[in-house]
Amino acid sequence: ALIDVEMGELMLRTDGDQIMFNVFEAMKRHDEEEPQCYRVEVIEVIEDKCKVQTSFPSLEKGLVDSMDAQEAEWSREIEIFLQQLDGGLEEAPK
Template identity: 60%
Template sequence: MLRTDGEQIMFNVFEAMKRHDEEPQCQRVEVIEEVVKDVFAEETPNPPLERIMVNSIDELEEEGDHEIEDCLQHLKSSRVDESPKVEKLILNVQEK
């Protein structure tokens, strides 16, 4: 059924299928709705809230990465290459 400006037209698809050889260009059904949905999805920007949430997640991940890098640098810089304290204590006790 097609309605426009108060007029309505009913199409009988089964009747049209019986007469498919008479006017082939009139029997064509185009898939417009799917194309409109695709174009609408491409041209419609993301809602502001969604953009904010996605951007904030990216920023948090970057901050977390920086924190991890800082912690690793701190661990590397405070690393002790000398022998453990237990060995020092044993050596000190043996010397006395």
């Protein structure tokens, strides 16, 4: 979404499509024959439908979970190495 406050324009882009809204014109016409055309409530309906359709784990979530698991494994390995180093330093001759 791009908003030009001075020009009163709101541009929405998705998948190569774009639509431009003139906010000042919409405000002037808000009480004409079809005021429902200027409502934002439609977005909530679309959002709810998208949530239902995309109930499978997303690729992003899968990647993040995988990275978190890998980082946890690395942290465990580092902790083991640090313990081994600390143990080796105590046994070293003075």
